[in-house]
Amino acid sequence: MKLFFSPLAASLAPRIVAAEAGIALEYVQVDFRTKRLPESGGDYRDDAPLGLVPLLCLDDGTKLTETSVIVQYLADRSPTAGLAPPWGSRERYELLEWLAFIATELHKKVLWPIFNRSHSEDAVQFARQAAEEVFDHLERRLADRAYVTGERFSAADAYLAWAMCLLPFGKLELGARPMLRAYAERVLSRPSVQDAIAIEMPLAAAAIKRNRAS
Numbered sequence: 001m002k003l004f005f006s007p008l009a010a011s012l013a014p015r016i017v018a019a020e021a022g023i024a025l026e027y028v029q030v031d032f033r034t035k036r037l038p039e040s041g042g043d044y045r046d047d048a049p050l051g052l053v054p055l056l057c058l059d060d061g062t063k064l065t066e067t068s069v070i071v072q073y074l075a076d077r078s079p080t081a082g083l084a085p086p087w088g089s090r091e092r093y094e095l096l097e098w099l100a101f102i103a104t105e106l107h108k109k110v111l112w113p114i115f116n117r118s119h120s121e122d123a124v125q126f127a128r129q130a131a132e133e134v135f136d137h138l139e140r141r142l143a144d145r146a147y148v149t150g151e152r153f154s155a156a157d158a159y160l161a162w163a164m165c166l167l168p169f170g171k172l173e174l175g176a177r178p179m180l181r182a183y184a185e186r187v188l189s190r191p192s193v194q195d196a197i198a199i200e201m202p203l204a205a206a207a208i209k210r211n212r213a214s
Helices: 012-021 067-077 090-115 121-141 155-170 178-188 191-213
Strands: 002-005 026-029 055-057 063-065
Touching: 002 012, 012 067, 012 155, 012 191, 055 067, 063 067, 067 090, 067 155, 090 121, 090 155, 121 178, 155 178, 155 191, 178 191
Parallel strands: 002 026
Antiparallel strands: 002 055, 055 063
């Protein structure tokens, strides 16, 4: 399987899940600004018309998009890793609830406007205000659990770990929220998360340098 990614974009979540599940993927870097493939010089939009990552290409040629879908697909390939409860269970629907919340309320409402230069200053300020409500919600929900669905790291935690990684770059602070701060420290200290960040951080720095020179 082949994963198209941009350094430190939401595609970091599938990388984390793949590591947790012991799944070997081929990684293809995408320049998030130009939509080019640095290694081949090709146009990523030939594979993904919207130009967004992640994109997972299966061995049979099937293409999957959307972080929430891809992390579940990878988790389901390795049930013993315990990254996603069985389909039809109440716990699976709780996982779906979390993935939807992270995708809509944190990823698209907060992080996307802050990191996308095309948004207006008003949109950025709205995102920063919305972040406070999101953080408050997370603080409440994490009060009695180690991870979002309980005591075990899940595919949703991989997605949220990516968000926690980005917060300092967006000058977003967790403030006086001890449960959320402890959670962020917990997930960011996992070897799979640390390894993923260590791989992608220099790639992100190189991409920024390359785009500034172009």
